[in-house]
Amino acid sequence: MKKLVAAIDIGGTNTVFGLVDETGNILLKESIATEHFPIPEDLVAVVSEHIKKAFKDFASEYELIGAGIGAPNGNYFNGNIEFAPNLKWQGMIPIADLFSEHLHVKAVLTNDANAAAIGEMVFGGAKGLKDFLFITLGTGLGSGIVVNGEMVYGHDGFAGEIGHVIVYPDGRQCGCGRKGCLETYCSATGIKRTYSDLLMSHHDKANLQARVADAKYIYDKAIAGDKDAIEAFNQTGDVLGLALANSVAYTSPQVIFLFGGLALAGDFIFKPTIESFERNLLNIYKNKIKILPSLLKENDAALLGAASLILKELTKA
Amino acid sequence: MKKLVAAIDIGGTNTVFGLVDETGNILLKESIATEHFPIPEDLVAVVSEHIKKAFKDFASEYELIGAGIGAPNGNYFNGNIEFAPNLKWQGMIPIADLFSEHLHVKAVLTNDANAAAIGEMVFGGAKGLKDFLFITLGTGLGSGIVVNGEMVYGHDGFAGEIGHVIVYPDGRQCGCGRKGCLETYCSATGIKRTYSDLLMSHHDKANLQARVADAKYIYDKAIAGDKDAIEAFNQTGDVLGLALANSVAYTSPQVIFLFGGLALAGDFIFKPTIESFERNLLNIYKNKIKILPSLLKENDAALLGAASLILKELTKA
Numbered sequence: 001m002k003k004l005v006a007a008i009d010i011g012g013t014n015t016v017f018g019l020v021d022e023t024g025n026i027l028l029k030e031s032i033a034t035e036h037f038p039i040p041e042d043l044v045a046v047v048s049e050h051i052k053k054a055f056k057d058f059a060s061e062y063e064l065i066g067a068g069i070g071a072p073n074g075n076y077f078n079g080n081i082e083f084a085p086n087l088k089w090q091g092m093i094p095i096a097d098l099f100s101e102h103l104h105v106k107a108v109l110t111n112d113a114n115a116a117a118i119g120e121m122v123f124g125g126a127k128g129l130k131d132f133l134f135i136t137l138g139t140g141l142g143s144g145i146v147v148n149g150e151m152v153y154g155h156d157g158f159a160g161e162i163g164h165v166i167v168y169p170d171g172r173q174c175g176c177g178r179k180g181c182l183e184t185y186c187s188a189t190g191i192k193r194t195y196s197d198l199l200m201s202h203h204d205k206a207n208l209q210a211r212v213a214d215a216k217y218i219y220d221k222a223i224a225g226d227k228d229a230i231e232a233f234n235q236t237g238d239v240l241g242l243a244l245a246n247s248v249a250y251t252s253p254q255v256i257f258l259f260g261g262l263a264l265a266g267d268f269i270f271k272p273t274i275e276s277f278e279r280n281l282l283n284i285y286k287n288k289i290k291i292l293p294s295l296l297k298e299n300d301a302a303l304l305g306a307a308s309l310i311l312k313e314l315t316k317a
Numbered sequence: 318m319k320k321l322v323a324a325i326d327i328g329g330t331n332t333v334f335g336l337v338d339e340t341g342n343i344l345l346k347e348s349i350a351t352e353h354f355p356i357p358e359d360l361v362a363v364v365s366e367h368i369k370k371a372f373k374d375f376a377s378e379y380e381l382i383g384a385g386i387g388a389p390n391g392n393y394f395n396g397n398i399e400f401a402p403n404l405k406w407q408g409m410i411p412i413a414d415l416f417s418e419h420l421h422v423k424a425v426l427t428n429d430a431n432a433a434a435i436g437e438m439v440f441g442g443a444k445g446l447k448d449f450l451f452i453t454l455g456t457g458l459g460s461g462i463v464v465n466g467e468m469v470y471g472h473d474g475f476a477g478e479i480g481h482v483i484v485y486p487d488g489r490q491c492g493c494g495r496k497g498c499l500e501t502y503c504s505a506t507g508i509k510r511t512y513s514d515l516l517m518s519h520h521d522k523a524n525l526q527a528r529v530a531d532a533k534y535i536y537d538k539a540i541a542g543d544k545d546a547i548e549a550f551n552q553t554g555d556v557l558g559l560a561l562a563n564s565v566a567y568t569s570p571q572v573i574f575l576f577g578g579l580a581l582a583g584d585f586i587f588k589p590t591i592e593s594f595e596r597n598l599l600n601i602y603k604n605k606i607k608i609l610p611s612l613l614k615e616n617d618a619a620l621l622g623a624a625s626l627i628l629k630e631l632t633k634a
């Protein structure tokens with residue numbers, strides 16, 4: 001009998017869930033609004049019912065062997081979502097146990113960036129790699145660190161917060177309450193700030209709000225040859241390259257994968273990042289570490305990440 | 318029959334070697350000048366002969382089961398010393414193979430900081446810990462990173478170079494050719510530069526050379542209440558605390574051990590380091606990660622590190 005896993009990605013706005021087979025085929029994909037469920041137990045019940053109902057169509061050929069969950073502040077060790085600032089649920093939510101009870105299979109949780117990193121390892125460009133970094137350039141900057149073929153969770157389950165490495169002491173104010181965090185420079189939000197700063201330096205402020213719609217807008221301007229937009233990418237890459245060069249000094253990865261909106265900007269972001277990276281690397285690391293785009297599709301990464309999390313877990317036992 | 322390992326620590330000035338039992342008793346400890354051996358094969362031959370001769374005294378009770386080697390730029394994966402700037406030997410030296418041939422046992426190599434980190438895990442304060450950092454504050458700043466009970470070597474054997482993380486872009490010139498590396502601030506050399514800068518700011522330059530003899534001198538001055546010396550420790554701790562807080566975002570260790578000359582300065586270094594560390598930590602890590610002095614004795618750490626490297630290796634097989 002072939003095998004299926006339930007994959008669930010809980011985000012601040014939407015929860016995406018589905019059924020994925022062992023080769024990464026997504027047989028079901030649905031989405032509901034997370035914020036419609038003030039009580040997490042209700043969300044788990046509804047999502048589980050959908051999954052169980054959908055699974056009936058596959059039950060003659062497949063067995064459901066487990067559930068993988070990606071969620072902000074998801075702790076791999078205890079299966080709890082812990083005090084996630086982007087979710088309305090307060091405190092500790094035993095989300096893995098809840099799904100396990102409803103779906104009657106083993107359920108495993110980690111944060112969304114870690115899940116996507118495992119997705120890259122199981123279904124993407126990191127197949128066969130033992131040491132790599134996975135960086136998501138979204139609203140913030142998330143990261144997953146893989147060492148010797150294993151996800152690094154740290155002593156408390158919260159390793160891999162490269163977005164909150166302080167790159168410039170007393171730099172930009174970060175949502176975390178501190179200053180100079182990497183994600184205040186290298187993320188969709190970060191490049192918007194950089195682009196705003198550049199516009200501010202030689203334009204009137206009145207037009208600003210309209211001009212800086214989102215990171216995609218800056219990308220489109222860059223393609224059209226806008227100097228400020230191109231410079232915003234250059235400055236973003238400059239900071240990212242430095243931070244990634246520093247990151248190499250920790251775990252010496254073979255490849256660093258960039259994922260998410262900003263990574264789709266191609267050479268606009270990769271070129272300045274790689275230049276700064278090589279310039280800032282310690283000699284022993286130069287010219288041997290690759291910075292590559294993720295091979296996961298933007299829309300599938302969350303589900304494939306959650307699926308690969310449980311698939312990898314089940315191979316351990 | 319009880320078991321012994323050969324432990325060898327190759328330094329730029331001296332090579333220390335000896336015999337260590339499984340509980341960390343050092344039964345033999347000798348030292349020869351590394352620089353007397355322009356050809357590494359000669360050093361290996363002489364050290365091996367000493368070890369074999371000394372082992373005869375223990376041969377009735379013990380068997381020799383392996384050799385552990387710590388050396389600058391020592392690569393765990395291939396057993397080579399690779400282009401070590403602090404040694405006179407050029408290029409790649411297959412030092413593990415050489416010792417293995419002479420001693421007729423398995424030989425394993427890593428760099429000195431990694432070896433000491435494993436020493437802390439096997440014989441020191443990290444017993445039972447699965448996730449920790451080990452920082453040596455010597456002439457430079459060395460580091461070993463342990464994740465989930467295993468040393469992090471990275472894809473090329475050169476992971477764990479926290480001393481060369483750039484903390485201040487365009488900061489102090491580092492011996493590695495780049496600027497702003499952590500070890501230019503947090504090391505014996507670093508605190509001397511900081512103390513010099515402080516003296517320079519309000520003393521004449523003439524007395525400087527005499528005043529700044531070494532880090533121990535600054536420590537003695539601090540004990541005597543000298544404001545510049547105390548401030549030099551404060552500034553060193555301030556930078557170290559920030560860098561360690563950033564380090565936590567990678568592997569989320571349970572404990573960070575400080576080893577080496579500067580770590581012997583007690584509260585002068587630990588207090589400002591811990592204050593800066595907690596101030597700069599991301600919220601989720603606050604008040605749960607300890608910064609502690611290494612429990613390895615300064616004089617024994619190199620041998621115990623090299624011994625524990627091979628002891629741990631042999632338990633894997």
